[in-house]
Amino acid sequence: EVQLSDSGGGLVQPGESLRLSCAASGFTFTDYAMSWVRQAPGKGLEWVSGVSVSGGTTYYADSVKGRFTISRDNSKNTLYLQMNTLRAEDTAIYYCVKGDERLSTTPAFDCWGQGTLVTVSS
Amino acid sequence: AIRMTQSPSSLSASTGDRVTITCRASQHISNYLAWYQQKPGKVPKLLIHTASVLQSGVPSRFSGSGSGTDFTLTISSLQSEDFATYYCQHYSTYPITFGPGTKVDVK
Numbered sequence: 357e358v359q360l361s362d363s364g365g366g367l368v369q370p371g372e373s374l375r376l377s378c379a380a381s382g383f384t385f386t387d388y389a390m391s392w393v394r395q396a397p398g399k400g401l402e403w404v405s406g407v408s409v410s411g412g413t414t415y416y417a418d419s420v421k422g423r424f425t426i427s428r429d430n431s432k433n434t435l436y437l438q439m440n441t442l443r444a445e446d447t448a449i450y451y452c453v454k455g456d457e458r459l460s461t462t463p464a465f466d467c468w469g470q471g472t473l474v475t476v477s478s
Numbered sequence: 479a480i481r482m483t484q485s486p487s488s489l490s491a492s493t494g495d496r497v498t499i500t501c502r503a504s505q506h507i508s509n510y511l512a513w514y515q516q517k518p519g520k521v522p523k524l525l526i527h528t529a530s531v532l533q534s535g536v537p538s539r540f541s542g543s544g545s546g547t548d549f550t551l552t553i554s555s556l557q558s559e560d561f562a563t564y565y566c567q568h569y570s571t572y573p574i575t576f577g578p579g580t581k582v583d584v585k
Contacts, residue, residue: 401565401576403576451521462569464569465522465567468522471521
């Protein structure tokens with residue numbers, strides 16, 4: 357069974373940092389692009405960042421570019437999101453998501469983690 | 479970035495109704511369009527990818543169509559478990575973007 361277990365969320369103050377992790381199992385992690393998608397309370401879905409199968413190419417939404425860094429450790433089947441200089445508007449549930457097509461660079465997302473809540477507040 | 483719009487933003491319907499939701503992309507995206515369903519407090523679920531391909535396990539009352547910039551999601555006969563919010567998403571290039579969502583509730 358494909359599983360994504362995201363973790364690392366919490367309450368931080370504006371300007372602080374946080375690192376999210378996503379442990380993957382049940383599929384060949386090295387075959388699929390991965391992304392992070394977030395959802396602010398009561399709002400819609402926002403794609404945040406994506407990474408290629410090798411980890412060599414990364415993509416970011418303009419809203420987080422320069423502050424967030426996505427990475428993956430294919431030896432540990434784990435995806436990460438390093439979030440720096442956090443702002444109140446970054447408050448959201450963050451979902452780790454798996455690409456639906458093997459080796460696809462820009463996939464739809466067929467499996468979602470349970471989400472981890474990040475709250476940025478003083 | 480490609481902007482995705484959806485209409486309506488919400489609709490009220492009854493069990494058994496035929497429901498259609500439209501999604502428009504600000505640029506040509508071929509058929510790189512997905513639809514998701516999200517129920518309150520739950521994780522989004524992929525319903526359709528490549529504009530019209532039903533994801534495994536999704537009931538056949540759901541269907542998708544369109545190409546280029548205009549797309550539709552149709553539920554042929556609404557069931558009680560279909561009351562939810564539906565999002566379209568393009569994945570033709572980065573940045574990937576979602577539509578604002580369409581909430582389907584009980585009439």
